[in-house]
Structure formats: structure tokens, C-alpha cells
Amino acid sequence: MLVARTGGVEGIPIMVYVYGLVGACFLGLGFVLQQDAAAKAPLADLLTFRLLLDLMKVPRWLAGIGFMVIGQILSALALGMGDVSRVEPLLATNLLFAMALARWLSGQRLGLSGWAGVVLLSGGVGLFMVAGHPAGGDDAQISALRHWLVIGGVVGVALVMVLIARHLKLMNEPPLLAGAAGVLYGLQDALTRDASHVINRSGVSGLATSWQPYVIISLAVVGLVLVQSAFEAGPLRQSLPSLTAAEPLAGIACGIGFLGDTVRVTPVALVGVIAGLGAAVGGVFLLGRHPAMPTGNPDPSPAGR
Numbered sequence: 001m002l003v004a005r006t007g008g009v010e011g012i013p014i015m016v017y018v019y020g021l022v023g024a025c026f027l028g029l030g031f032v033l034q035q036d037a038a039a040k041a042p043l044a045d046l047l048t049f050r051l052l053l054d055l056m057k058v059p060r061w062l063a064g065i066g067f068m069v070i071g072q073i074l075s076a077l078a079l080g081m082g083d084v085s086r087v088e089p090l091l092a093t094n095l096l097f098a099m100a101l102a103r104w105l106s107g108q109r110l111g112l113s114g115w116a117g118v119v120l121l122s123g124g125v126g127l128f129m130v131a132g133h134p135a136g137g138d139d140a141q142i143s144a145l146r147h148w149l150v151i152g153g154v155v156g157v158a159l160v161m162v163l164i165a166r167h168l169k170l171m172n173e174p175p176l177l178a179g180a181a182g183v184l185y186g187l188q189d190a191l192t193r194d195a196s197h198v199i200n201r202s203g204v205s206g207l208a209t210s211w212q213p214y215v216i217i218s219l220a221v222v223g224l225v226l227v228q229s230a231f232e233a234g235p236l237r238q239s240l241p242s243l244t245a246a247e248p249l250a251g252i253a254c255g256i257g258f259l260g261d262t263v264r265v266t267p268v269a270l271v272g273v274i275a276g277l278g279a280a281v282g283g284v285f286l287l288g289r290h291p292a293m294p295t296g297n298p299d300p301s302p303a304g305r
Helices: 014-038 050-055 059-081 084-091 094-106 111-132 144-165 174-208 212-233 236-258 267-288
Strands: none
Touching: 014 050, 014 059, 014 084, 014 094, 014 212, 014 236, 050 212, 059 084, 059 174, 084 111, 084 174, 084 236, 094 111, 094 236, 094 267, 111 267, 144 174, 144 236, 174 212, 174 236, 212 236, 236 267
């Protein structure tokens, strides 16, 4: 729910920010390596689990997955210690690290648009944190109906994005497929935080008998197929912006929707929250479409399909 809050960041361990930012670094580096490999996969594998089997034979893709796994573990540590609405914007900075690697690989300078994207993304995240002061609430007050309605709504949004993408030309699919993956990753992040609550209440044995870890694994696998398909279908600049923007927005929505997270709702705070999120999303798209981002080399031939 949204409630008025005041105060600073007292009680939030500094390691939440460390884990969140270092995790974002590994995620960004992993995405660049994955796209470089996925762009060369047969297009006939698009949106199939066979795509993952083919990519497992590519060392650079495996390295990218290794980086992503490390990033996910660090993100889970951050989510276990902090609130979803606080951690999600930190994870959005993965694009800064992706840009750093892409710039190094391409030798392309940032230029005006690149620096503007850096300032907008980092400044937007900071403004959201300061203005909204996101904090955890009491999820016990959230009804089971609301819990499942939010989860169903988020999954429904992702499904609609995939269905729309499949009716578009191949070149127009990556933003929607990656956005759908980002939506599922945001839900996965929220459920990771939910799972940490289960561990705190019932221990590891309680987690093993709960539904959260199994849904988290399912979301991770489906999200991976979607994002690799997006990387395969087009250049990174088409997919990474929507992936990076959708994940924190979905995660924050889930945090407020069924974890009881709160943000300040005073008029000044709301202006800051909206401006911060808007600036961050704008920075994401500026950086994602920068010339330094890899274009990939998908096989357009009929055989590749």
C-alpha cells in the first residue's frame, strides 16, 4: 500500500547497496556476452527451449550466464536484506556496466547522448530513493486474493507482450520479448524477497515445502528463454532498454502490491518519485540505443530460420 513516510535510510544495512550495485555490474556484463552469442543462434530456435541447448555449446554464452548467476545471487542477498522497492532501482544500473563493456569492445566514445544517459539513469535512481524513501511494510495485512491478483496481473502483462510480439515482424519483436522477460524478472525478484520471509518464519524446511521457490525457478527459466530469444532476434540496443526498464517497474509494483512496501505520497515526494523513475527510464533508453551497444550478427538467411 502507499502511505506517507518520513525519515532517512536508518536501519538499512550498507551491504544492501553493495550487493545491489555489484550484482547489477555482473548482470550487465552477462547480458552483453549473452547477446553476442545468442545473435548467432539459428532463428528456428526462437522462443523454444532448444535455443538454450544450442547456446550451452558456446563458451562466451556460458561465461555470460555465469556472470548473470553471480549477479542474481548478489541480487537475492540484497533482496533478503532490503526492500524490493529499494533494491530494484539499484539493479537497473546494470545498463551502466553493460555500456562500459560495450564501449570497451567497440572503442566507441560515450558522446553527449551517452553521458546524458549515464546522468539520467544514475540521477533518476538517486532521486527516486531520496524522494520516495521506499521501505518495507507488513505483508501480513495483504489478503491472499490481492496477492494472487497482483501475481496473475503481472504474468498476464508478460503474456500479452509475447502474444503481440509474435504478430510483429522479427525485427520488431526484441523490445516486447525483452520487456516480457523484464516483467517476469521483476516478479521473480519480489518472490525472492517473499521467500526470504518464509525462511525467517519457518527455516529452510519451510521454504522447501512452500510454492515460492518453484515458481521462482519457473519464472527464471521462462524469462531466460524470452530474453535469449530477444537477443537472438535483434541487436542489444533493441532489447536491453526494455528489459532493464521493465524489471524494476514490475518489481516495485509487486513490492507495493503484495509485499506491503511503502513510498512517500506527499505532493513533493510524488513529483520526485515520478521524475526519478521517468529520468531513469529515459536514461535506460538513451544508453540502450547508444552506437557502442553491440548490433549482433543474426543469421537472416532462410536456413537460419
